[in-house]
Amino acid sequence: MSSALAAASLILKPEGYSEGRLQTLKPIEKLGSELVINGGFNTDSDWTKGTGWTISGGTANCDGTQTSTTNLNNTAGNGLVNGKTYRVVYTISGYAGGSIRIKLGNTGFGVYHSSNGTYTQYLVAGVTTFPTAQFNADANFVGSIDNVSVKEITTSGDFTFTRGSNLSATRVNSAGLIEKGRENLLLQSNQFDTTWVSVTASVTSGQEGYDGSNDAWLLSKSAASGRIYQNASVSGVATYSVYAKSNDLDWLFIIGTPSSYPEAYFNLSNGTIGNTSNHQNFIGANIKDVGNGWYRCSITFNDSLGQFRIYPADGNNDFSGTSGSIYIQDAQLEAGMAATDFIETGASTGKAGILENTPRLDYSGGATEPSLLLEPQRTNLVQYSEGVLSLPQGSATKENDFTQVSPTGYKEGVVKASNLQGATGDRVAAYTSSITGGNAYSSSMYIKGTEGETVSYQIKRSGGTYAGSDVKNITFDGTWQRIEATFTSLPDNTGVLMTIINSSEDNADVVYIWGVQIEEGSYATSYIPTYGSSATRSGDNAVATHTIADTETLTYFSEFIAPPQQSGGGEHRLENSSGSSRIRVYQNNSTTIRVRTDVPSSNFDYTYSSLGISVGDLVKICLRVENGVMTAFINGVKKNTFAAATINFGKLHLIPQSIMNVDSTIIFPTALTDSDCITLTTL
Numbered sequence: 001m002s003s004a005l006a007a008a009s010l011i012l013k014p015e016g017y018s019e020g021r022l023q024t025l026k027p028i029e030k031l032g033s034e035l036v037i038n039g040g041f042n043t044d045s046d047w048t049k050g051t052g053w054t055i056s057g058g059t060a061n062c063d064g065t066q067t068s069t070t071n072l073n074n075t076a077g078n079g080l081v082n083g084k085t086y087r088v089v090y091t092i093s094g095y096a097g098g099s100i101r102i103k104l105g106n107t108g109f110g111v112y113h114s115s116n117g118t119y120t121q122y123l124v125a126g127v128t129t130f131p132t133a134q135f136n137a138d139a140n141f142v143g144s145i146d147n148v149s150v151k152e153i154t155t156s157g158d159f160t161f162t163r164g165s166n167l168s169a170t171r172v173n174s175a176g177l178i179e180k181g182r183e184n185l186l187l188q189s190n191q192f193d194t195t196w197v198s199v200t201a202s203v204t205s206g207q208e209g210y211d212g213s214n215d216a217w218l219l220s221k222s223a224a225s226g227r228i229y230q231n232a233s234v235s236g237v238a239t240y241s242v243y244a245k246s247n248d249l250d251w252l253f254i255i256g257t258p259s260s261y262p263e264a265y266f267n268l269s270n271g272t273i274g275n276t277s278n279h280q281n282f283i284g285a286n287i288k289d290v291g292n293g294w295y296r297c298s299i300t301f302n303d304s305l306g307q308f309r310i311y312p313a314d315g316n317n318d319f320s321g322t323s324g325s326i327y328i329q330d331a332q333l334e335a336g337m338a339a340t341d342f343i344e345t346g347a348s349t350g351k352a353g354i355l356e357n358t359p360r361l362d363y364s365g366g367a368t369e370p371s372l373l374l375e376p377q378r379t380n381l382v383q384y385s386e387g388v389l390s391l392p393q394g395s396a397t398k399e400n401d402f403t404q405v406s407p408t409g410y411k412e413g414v415v416k417a418s419n420l421q422g423a424t425g426d427r428v429a430a431y432t433s434s435i436t437g438g439n440a441y442s443s444s445m446y447i448k449g450t451e452g453e454t455v456s457y458q459i460k461r462s463g464g465t466y467a468g469s470d471v472k473n474i475t476f477d478g479t480w481q482r483i484e485a486t487f488t489s490l491p492d493n494t495g496v497l498m499t500i501i502n503s504s505e506d507n508a509d510v511v512y513i514w515g516v517q518i519e520e521g522s523y524a525t526s527y528i529p530t531y532g533s534s535a536t537r538s539g540d541n542a543v544a545t546h547t548i549a550d551t552e553t554l555t556y557f558s559e560f561i562a563p564p565q566q567s568g569g570g571e572h573r574l575e576n577s578s579g580s581s582r583i584r585v586y587q588n589n590s591t592t593i594r595v596r597t598d599v600p601s602s603n604f605d606y607t608y609s610s611l612g613i614s615v616g617d618l619v620k621i622c623l624r625v626e627n628g629v630m631t632a633f634i635n636g637v638k639k640n641t642f643a644a645a646t647i648n649f650g651k652l653h654l655i656p657q658s659i660m661n662v663d664s665t666i667i668f669p670t671a672l673t674d675s676d677c678i679t680l681t682t683l
Contacts, residue, residue: 022159032152039148059144073134082127098141099346114346164538171360184343201226210294220325236532241298241339249324251313262301274316338412374656380528381432444524449476459487523564555668561661620681626671636682
């Protein structure tokens with residue numbers, strides 16, 4: 001098969017990606033000539049410099065004297081063409097604050113960056129009157145740029161990828177942990193003399209930090225209640241954190257305002273927590289020793305807040321002194337039950353993890369190689385998917401346990417439910433009232449208990465007859481296990497309960513619960529985190545523009561995981577530019593994979609049983625088109641042949657109408673032999 005693979009014109013094996021792009025192994029990206037003049041800033045020429053910009057020492061340097069956005073662009077222009085795609089590369093060094101982005105033309109905006117590094121972006125030029133690449137530095141940017149490159153992409157099989165404008169998607173990463181989208185909602189997260197406001201206090205930069213840098217700050221007060229603060233808005237479950245170290249004062253006090261005023265005092269001399277808020281919306285405080293006298297201190301709460309303060313404190317519950325100082329570094333405000341890895345920000349918030357346009361290369365089930373996870377839009381109807389707030393009052397004792405590591409790898413307030421063994425009645429794990437009578441719903445959650453102990457679970461309806469799904473049993477293995485159940489609501493349903501049933505056969509004293517989810521649909525999808533209201537993950541969408549020169553002869557190969565058994569499964573579509581002519585592989589009904597041509601209209605159905613597969617099994621399909629005839633090969637067996645008119649194929653589209661896990665996709669601009677197709681599809 002090595003010779004056949006060499007003849008392939010497109011090979012997708014989910015391995016590499018950048019924001020908005022899923023990278024193919026073939027074709028190899030081809031670039032046009034360099035469009036930037038003097039991108040290495042070897043001379044002080046060829047660039048139009050706005051306020052604050054100079055060129056010296058082989059870099060373009062912005063000193064922060066600008067009072068608004070300041071621009072830098074090639075004087076002669078770059079000849080950019082509207083609608084064409086370009087690869088942009090540049091390096092930021094000497095970063096000291098603010099944010100900078102590049103745009104192509106009038107409206108081809110890149111993303112802002114706020115730290116040192118080399119950045120690669122793929123941008124579509126938006127040119128009306130300005131065919132030039134231009135840097136936009138905000139009013140606070142201080143730093144240098146170098147090695148600027150803009151080249152047109154002349155050949156690429158990469159998939160463009162979109163999902164929507166939220167951070168509700170997750171994946172299982174190569175470490176077997178759930179990876180979320182994360183965002184630091186504070187601006188200038190380690191630039192305490194900018195967006196931050198000082199009240200009878202001062203900050204001094206250049207101090208030795210917890211990370212070995214000189215990026216820490218000395219926070220000194222000159223009167224009682226001396227502090228710094230930032231106005232930032234958050235609602236729901238969130239965590240506010242800052243790194244701190246004692247100087248001539250040993251205490252830190254942090255608080256969010258107004259409303260319930262979640263607050264905590266931290267002893268920086270011994271790493272203990274002092275007084276904390278006694279309001280019901282305060283969830284907890286945490287202090288973590290990070291070495292060399294530094295601690296990461298955080299508070300977690302469920303509230304709507306607009307201001308976040310940092311005080312040097314004189315003692316527990318005391319900031320009345322008129323002098324003294326502590327060291328601080330790297331503040332963060334984020335949704336969720338834990339302080340996650342720090343995300344540096346400038347003039348805009350910073351994001352990390354699974355972002356809006358990040359393809360999800362998923363390693364579920366302990367896979368050593370990833371598959372591309374594509375799912376339709378789904379909504380987690382549970383308002384609080386993590387923490388004790390996700391559980392209504394019930395007969396079990398429930399509490400947050402911050403000593404347990406969640407499936408994300410963080411200690412983020414896992415629910416601990418106890419007093420289960422021998423008890424009677426249901427122990428509620430998740431509840432929602434936002435359901436429609438007669439529709440299918442799925443519920444899922446992660447649970448953990450002592451190895452060998454058992455528990456049963458079920459979805460039930462509330463109100464009227466207490467009907468529900470089948471009772472399912474699970475035996476704990478000491479790790480996090482995801483349980484799933486489905487339920488079709490009755491016409492008069494007003495609510496759904498997902499419960500842990502503690503009947504006489506159950507044998508569990510303690511159950512840990514995390515990541516509860518109820519969603520409309522006949523199967524459970526990947527975890528959608530919620531922190532006070534329901535959340536919607538937008539559907540994934542991947543499409544590659546890939547013209548095939550001779551459309552009378554081609555072979556299309558797809559390797560994927562058999563999706564849940566329902567109609568309208570994920571669709572693999574090789575089509576013309578308008579989508580009117582196409583060959584397709586999709587799930588026609590609950591147990592059938594369909595292979596179809598739309599011109600002429602014909603199809604064959606292959607049931608799961610006839611293929612000898614079950615949900616979650618690997619499926620390999622080859623569709624060969626030659627002289628107006630399409631032949632299907634599935635899992636090493638030659639199947640049917642049927643008519644397939646010549647189509648001007650121009651793109652490959654992956655559409656997740658249900659769960660899709662795509663392991664690889666290959667297009668050959670030739671008709672492979674029977675032997676090659678059988679070899680390629682053999683499991």
